[in-house]
Amino acid sequence: MPELPEVETIVRDLRRLVSGATILRTAVLRPDLIAGDVHDFEERTSARTIDRIDRRAKNIVITLGDDRLIINLGMTGRVLVQAPGEPEPTHLGVRFELSDERRMLYQDVRRFGRLTLLSDTEWEARSERLGVEPLSADFTAEHLYRLTRQSRMAIKPWMMDQKRVVGVGNIYASEALFRARVSPRKAARRITRREAAAIHDAVQEVLTEAIDFRGTTLADYRDASGDPGGFSLRLAVYDREGEPCPSCGSPIRKIVQAGRSTFFCPKCQK
């Protein structure tokens, strides 16, 4: 479900809503959502203050003293902050009771998401294994170009591998390649310097715009208040098989790469 813009939107919401709040007590309702020991997770997240909230790749990182609560939303995960008295949603996975009687809830229909509690050093080690943040200064066209040299993989699935560049998933990979006018089927190592620069710019552009619109909701995504994102109508190719290309009018095509749907304009993206 959620790619960088959706996770970033939730992180900003949570920062506004629950920074400085205290988790009184944690209740895990679906143990398979927790990586590691469930009892330990409940204990170590109870009676803790939320010191800060950050995003790394598609993970929400909640700082509780020296510990880090890492939330990965998988496909259908949601983090919702509820006022006292609001009815709890179905498919509730974890309930964090806050000291002011609000609740921070983790809900997940498909349960592909994971909540992990790590020490700061454990988290740092894990974070180091992830790729570059696409909206950071470390992400340059040259950096992208050099990374592509190593791989025969098609550029679209290549872009979605979180070991290289993080945060780009199935929607924004298709959207960025459309904007860059590069075929999703082109092998990464055949990407030219010029194309790498176009992909770099397109990734930054589309992610930034999507954050401005509070993410893309196809079906499941919601922000921390339960509201959908506004970027869906601005998708140029994703989920638009057969519709006219916004640039040239020829029909958008859908293909499958690495088991995931790819949408592109065969005329604009050579």
Add this chain to the structure above:
DNA sequence: AACGCGCCCTGTCCGC
């Protein structure tokens, strides 16, 4: 080492 594939799980939609 790199890469493709199957799998985790539930809900929804489409064709028959």
Add this chain to the structure above:
DNA sequence: TGCGGACAGGGCGCGT
């Protein structure tokens, strides 16, 4: 209206 199959914003572990 019912039923089977395909598919859905992700990521991990396996085998080659």
